[in-house]
Amino acid sequence: MDEDLRARIEREAEVAALFNALKHDSDAQVGAIMGPLMGENPDFRPYGDDIPDIVAPVIADVNDRSTAEKRERLEELAPKRLEELDAEDESDDRALPELPNVEEYEEIRMRVAPNPNGPWHIGHVRMPAVIGEYKQRHHGWMLCRFDDTDPETKRPDLDAYEEILDSIAYLGFDPDEVVRASDRLETYYEHARELIELGGAYTCSCNGETFSGLKNDGEACPHREKDTETTLSEFEAMVDGEYNSGEMVLRIRTDIEHKNPALRDWVAFRMVDTPHPRPEAAGYRCWPMLDFQSGIDDHAFGITHIVRGIDLQDSAKRQAFVYEYFGWEYPEIVHWGHVQIDAYDVAMSTSTIKELIAEGELDGWDDPRAPTIASLRRRGIRGEAIVDAMVELGTSTSNVELAMSSVYAKNRDLIDDEADRLFFVRDGVEKPLIGGPDAAEPPVHPDHENRGTRDIPVGGAILVEPDDVPPNGKRIWLKGYGPVRHTRDALEFTGEGIDIVRNGDVDVVHWVPADESVPVRLRTMDGDLKGHAEPGIAGYNTDDVVQFERIGFARIDRHGAEETVAYFAHP
Template sequence: MNDELRERVEREAEKHALLNAVKHESDAAVGAIMGPLMGDNPEFREHGDEIPGVAGGVIGRVNDLTYEEKRARLEDLAPEELAEIEAEDEEDEHDLPELPNADEYGEIRMRCAPNPNGPWHVGHARMPAVIGTYRERYDGWFCVRFDDTDPETKRPDMEAYDAILEDLDYLGFEPDEIYRASDRLETYYEHARELIEMGGAYTCSCSGEEFSELKNAGEPCPHRDKDVETVLEEFEDMIDGEYSSGEMVLRVKTDIEHKNPALRDWVAFRMIDTPHPREEASEYRCWPMLDFQSGVDDHLLGMTHIIRGIDLQDSAKRQQFVYDYFGWEYPEVIHWGHVQLDDYDVKVSTSTISALIEDGELDGWDDPRAPTLKSLRRRGIRGEAIVDSMVELGTSTSDVDLAMSSIYSNNRDLIDEETDRRFFVRGGTEIPLAGSPPAEANPPLHPNHEDRGVREIPSGDAVLLEADDIPAAENCIWLKGLGCFEYTGDSLAYTGDDIDVVREGDVDVIHWVPAAESVPVRLRTMDGDVSGRAEPGVAELEGDELVQFERVGFARIDRHESDDGDERTVAYYTHP
């Protein structure tokens, strides 16, 4: 990099560091500005290995300034960008819109109602992220209510109850109350009896095909006019398990000529022969459908606002019939579109992920290839980064795209400054050293924090380089922390040149590890496992510690294990 280019990089890095620091009212970080810096200056990309080092020094100087000094400097360098930041701040301090009619309620009460058929995938995080954020914003209340009243087609997974609560904790939220709908069957039965006595429900033994034909024709079921006593008696027989699956249902009496056939006399209770997996609920055979169960619970638990998918608009309309019978006021409803997720080959679906685990194609719910919260957690991604990305999507009724790069960017902002650097070489080609190089390299643990100290990496007689980093014969490279070497075709000969050869732009900066004293690492990634070797100090890192493998990406140290008698480190790739 020549002096003119270096000055341009420093000038642009200062502007972007100031923009980042002023916008977030915090210190800037190299990881946070690299994307915008390179995006605005594509000509810098061919010097990508050197840019972070130059930017790091500039960022250090920027972070030494007070907020007012940063703002004043930014006003000199980029007054228009500063004006845009301040306009955004004035426009709205929240990513989420106001809850409708929020000021009419003494307390905002919301619910997260998962089906416990498996741990959460990434898309599931949107609901608790938004509800939890609203709870904090309005000093409100929210509960987790497990909607587990389908022991057959959406059969609960006994481990999922705790797994979902662990996922919620990972995202940073603690519910005010926890309910299981399967504990509340008697409550639903009581309300069904009241509805029957009002003339609002009837027992029906039509087959599904028979009722469908009547419904679509706008004709009443022949059982619709049963007297209340008969309906009550048959409903009690349902509760006592006197009927088999498909033999009898309880229907809510609506408008048989309603313009939407899906709302005509819908099923409130049905018989299921398959026992519930929870012992406390295993004796029940008469189960409420979700629209009845959820509608009753939302009223009894005092929900003020409900967020649900746009595809569930009919649920509110069905439940409104029940609310009208009881004289209840329906909660405020927000409908939103689906979240589309990129970067994964695996379909974002609990059933699909479960099937892949059962078939042995995934190691488990925390396999790095799985689009699950457990996977992201094991990879070292913080729940806060996921929440921020989900909240940024808002509550649009349109389907929205969530790029994993958004989560990675938010996470990078959280971990970059506290994460030490290490060398890791994927694969690795051994090349002897010649020319009396230094016996040890001492690169910093973090380029922005000299006070953390340095690493001690012995050079030995040979180093390992990644295949793409091996230069053409007679070209020079700079081994980070060690010095300048000329590649002879057989070895790397130490030249003794100082760092100016890098600044002049003729020498690439390369990471490396000593061939003899490096340690084996298995890096688990979304694309499969990668084998390589790391600098010796990696073997001493504790499990759960984050590192940044220079020029590779962030990773979470998972464990140290024995591989055919040799110790190796297992790390999970976080993101670039």
């Protein structure tokens, strides 16, 4: 690599890093700028293995600068990029309403609280998208707390912890702190003991049916009046694992005649016989219920605003009893309705997706038919597009629907300029080609002449899609090549000018050479499509996104001896 090229790579990387850091008000990352860098500078691609090492120190230098210094440097290097950035800020429609009472807090602190019982489906994105947006808006703080205190019903998947963190990073966010609730059992026990001392909790050995009947009648169970010493002793026995599942619980003393039966003396701790899958937590048998655990942690980490589903309104009311005992101030709450996703036949449910994978109906979490983050990522859809579409839904208490077409439109805006064009023919019909040039030279990208042209050798025959074969005697225009007439079961070059296309006399179709094309399997939401692509596809790397002309965008997944595999993103 010569010095001039290296200097240009460093300069372009600095511009991309400055723009990225200022746009997201965070440190730039090598991975986040590699796509735009390579897309806007295709001549860098042959050096793809070397570029990360070249740009890493450049990005580190950018991250060391203050915001003012970054703006000054970007204005010096690329003033139009700074204008673009400022224009984005001015046109931000701020689809999200302002958080309640933000002016009363020195720092906005929010949390995502995933249950790590499996990788994320698309519905999970809404929480980190909205909270990440608020964090950036207010220069706030974000916690990722894994709510993994249910070892039985929603049993944690040991791989899901890292998979979820990886998904958050793919969406463009970086939690300020990550904790696992299963590491904090002793903290919950200490708060339970203090609550018992305050008269706010008691141990109860009623079976579920008995207590439910009493609760619904507004009657106290006989254990409600236990003295503090007995309750403490029995709670310690719970902690020591001396009871089996269902034999003893710790209840929060609320109002047994409360108008809402769901708030009457709710369970804070129960016994679970199934060991936790994490070795560090496998020895515990006394586990907090989510409302207790979450309430304690929200206070401990100074959470100022909670976003949760409207179906969880009772959670705040239950936790309010605990906060009142301790004299704490409850965080601000934003409730929203459910989000539905169109375009999928598979239910948006972790358990359902697991079952379909186990039964062989799906290949895995990244199967293109699965409504999962892993699937969207493998299809070449950027996390930013999903986040933008989710944020536009706002925080309405009404149920809302996310149209995947919205995600696709936003992704198209992000990748269209970068994606080179290629021909891919499905179920091709072979036709001899008579006369005409020996090769075609369609543009790499119709909007960027500086990227040059593709050299596609013709040979003696080509493949076209069945629906594109014209009736005998009629003409078509082969993209990048020219006009041909279907005659004697062959395509004969006729030599007319482009006016026959402009006048609407002939259709423009894509094609590939019969002999030098590359077999391709295109994986889509509707199943796999077999076909052939122009030979240049072999020069693209895994993760490159291209546009198959007249078909849509696709991510190159892998090249094999028998075929190239690509994943369809969207039209």
